[in-house]
Amino acid sequence: MDETIIFQIRLPRVIGGAMVGAALATAGVLFQGLLRNPMADPYIIGTSAGAALGATIAMMLPINLAFLGFGLVPVAAFGCALATVILVYNLARVGGKTPIISMLLAGFVVSALLFAIMAFLMLSMSERLDLDLHSVYSFLFGHVSVTGWGQLAVIAPLVIGGIIGARFFAFHLNAFSLGEEGAAYLGIEVERDKMLILGLGSLLTAAAVSISGLVGFVGLVVPHAVRLSLGPDHRILLPASALAGGAFVVIADLLARTLLAPVEIPVGVVTAIIGAPFFIYLLRHTRREYAF
Amino acid sequence: MISLQIRQVSFSYLNGLVLHNIDLSIKAGEMVGLLGPNGSGKTTLIKLASGILKPTQGELKLDGSNLSRLSRRSVARSIAVVPQQFHIPFAFTVGEVVMLGRIPFLRAFAEENEIDKRFITNALELVGISKLRERRFDELSGGERQKVILAMALAQQPKLLLLDEPVVHLDIAHQVEILELVRRLNGEQGLTVIAAMHDLNLAALYFDRLVLLNGGRVVADGTPAQVLTEGRIREVFSASVSVGQHPTTGVPHIVVMPKRDATKKQ
Numbered sequence: 209m210d211e212t213i214i215f216q217i218r219l220p221r222v223i224g225g226a227m228v229g230a231a232l233a234t235a236g237v238l239f240q241g242l243l244r245n246p247m248a249d250p251y252i253i254g255t256s257a258g259a260a261l262g263a264t265i266a267m268m269l270p271i272n273l274a275f276l277g278f279g280l281v282p283v284a285a286f287g288c289a290l291a292t293v294i295l296v297y298n299l300a301r302v303g304g305k306t307p308i309i310s311m312l313l314a315g316f317v318v319s320a321l322l323f324a325i326m327a328f329l330m331l332s333m334s335e336r337l338d339l340d341l342h343s344v345y346s347f348l349f350g351h352v353s354v355t356g357w358g359q360l361a362v363i364a365p366l367v368i369g370g371i372i373g374a375r376f377f378a379f380h381l382n383a384f385s386l387g388e389e390g391a392a393y394l395g396i397e398v399e400r401d402k403m404l405i406l407g408l409g410s411l412l413t414a415a416a417v418s419i420s421g422l423v424g425f426v427g428l429v430v431p432h433a434v435r436l437s438l439g440p441d442h443r444i445l446l447p448a449s450a451l452a453g454g455a456f457v458v459i460a461d462l463l464a465r466t467l468l469a470p471v472e473i474p475v476g477v478v479t480a481i482i483g484a485p486f487f488i489y490l491l492r493h494t495r496r497e498y499a500f
Numbered sequence: 501m502i503s504l505q506i507r508q509v510s511f512s513y514l515n516g517l518v519l520h521n522i523d524l525s526i527k528a529g530e531m532v533g534l535l536g537p538n539g540s541g542k543t544t545l546i547k548l549a550s551g552i553l554k555p556t557q558g559e560l561k562l563d564g565s566n567l568s569r570l571s572r573r574s575v576a577r578s579i580a581v582v583p584q585q586f587h588i589p590f591a592f593t594v595g596e597v598v599m600l601g602r603i604p605f606l607r608a609f610a611e612e613n614e615i616d617k618r619f620i621t622n623a624l625e626l627v628g629i630s631k632l633r634e635r636r637f638d639e640l641s642g643g644e645r646q647k648v649i650l651a652m653a654l655a656q657q658p659k660l661l662l663l664d665e666p667v668v669h670l671d672i673a674h675q676v677e678i679l680e681l682v683r684r685l686n687g688e689q690g691l692t693v694i695a696a697m698h699d700l701n702l703a704a705l706y707f708d709r710l711v712l713l714n715g716g717r718v719v720a721d722g723t724p725a726q727v728l729t730e731g732r733i734r735e736v737f738s739a740s741v742s743v744g745q746h747p748t749t750g751v752p753h754i755v756v757m758p759k760r761d762a763t764k765k766q
Contacts, residue, residue, distance in 0.1 A: 392552045395571075
């Protein structure tokens with residue numbers, strides 16, 4: 209009995225948490241490196257909201273949520289996440305540059321719009337789908353909703369593939385530290401590689417959102433902490449952030465499950481309580497870096 | 501040693517024509533200064549020569565092969581660019597920044613090998629910043645940063661070095677130091693150099709050949725003495741100047757002539 213609980217319920221959830229954290233932290237490194245800005249977390253620039261809307265739509269489709277049905281969730285989440293990041297990026301781009309302030313504003317506005325659409329969809333469908341308020345909140349605040357191995361069979365290959373793919377771009381991201389022009393001088397095909405990196409970041413975000421909803425601040429806090437301790441070289445930053453992100457969410461999820469037991473706190477509440485003050489600290493201490 | 505042919509090149513941004521029918525032949529091992537007022541097209545010409553802008557008309561040939569057809573990576577293995585300044589938002593060390601110059605030679609997932617490390621060490625030594633290797637780039641002065649960027653460009657083993665007003669923000673000591681280094685590399689290693697220059701006197705001192713641009717056209721091309729004449733400077737820069745001779749080298753030395761009523765009281 210205990211063994212069944214450990215192997216069929218607890219272990220998949222722990223691995224799911226590790227996948228969520230690794231994916232979000234890696235996506236954070238990708239976005240921060242590409243946009244040259246330490247505040248570009250998938251939650252803050254709107255990618256998570258896009259993925260969440262896509263996942264919501266897929267979950268509401270009248271398809272059985274069995275294996276194949278679940279496979280549709282990350283696909284829809286990926287499509288919407290990619291569309292959102294491209295939209296936010298283009299809204300924020302001013303004369304060939306992407307200032308942090310306009311990126312944050314565009315991300316905020318687009319996220320707000322997508323959340324509104326999501327809320328509307330959830331409310332209008334709530335009766336037919338038998339959604340209760342708690343599960344809606346869980347999704348919006350982030351909750352590792354892995355209850356068996358089936359979801360992991362879809363998500364884990366995406367996350368692991370995405371992390372290896374991200375590591376492939378370590379040199380490109382180092383080159384992007386000089387800006388797009390500087391990267392081109394170092395032999396980077398800027399437009400092509402930018403789309404590939406945004407695509408990978410969206411894929412990782414979508415994979416995470418598909419099994420956990422909106423877990424905020426992981427992609428912000430983790431890369432920063434790793435950068436502070438190990439330096440900004442993406443060859444080390446990428447794998448180290450994936451590991452640290454995985455560990456962070458596993459621990460946060462453990463707290464979420466046990467702090468108010470038997471009531472479960474959404475894991476996103478725990479990461480936000482740690483992450484939001486950190487974000488404010490960053491905002492106040494990196495003013496210099498707006499000016500580029 | 502590498503040559504660059506610029507053949508009947510025109511370029512326009514969406515809002516208008518910037519360069520008209522530029523014809524220049526830069527021989528291997530030459531050191532050429534591009535001069536001209538703001539907006540004359542110097543920076544655009546540097547970007548065209550680097551291959552990141554494609555000409556609207558005409559073509560650029562790098563040692564005979566069409567620059568637009570080469571991949572970015574193969575271009576980056578022969579051409580390095582030093583802009584006015586780079587802002588680097590993350591806390592890279594000097595050694596890590598110079599290491600970026602090896603990116604055109606590295607495969608994904610590979611580590612830098614002994615050859616790469618030797619180029620990095622050599623570049624740091626050439627520029628005279630070996631002792632800064634472990635320092636953080638964002639904590640350096642403007643002049644030191646520009647030396648780091650130059651070292652990064654040298655780690656790229658360029659055959660053609662493009663500089664876009666490389667000393668414009670620096671104090672006089674750093675200006676002279678950087679230009680003398682570039683001059684030495686040009687002399688010792690046959691590095692072909694094209695540099696957009698703001699300061700006419702420094703350009704006259706350090707470059708054998710000057711190309712003067714105005715309104716996107718080449719208006720003069722030759723030795724400093726041929727290009728920097730009083731009449732031409734007055735016409736192109738709309739500034740009243742007197743051209744004398746540098747006391748030791750004899751190259752043209754330009755002195756600004758202020759309007760009488762605009763000078764300070766004695």
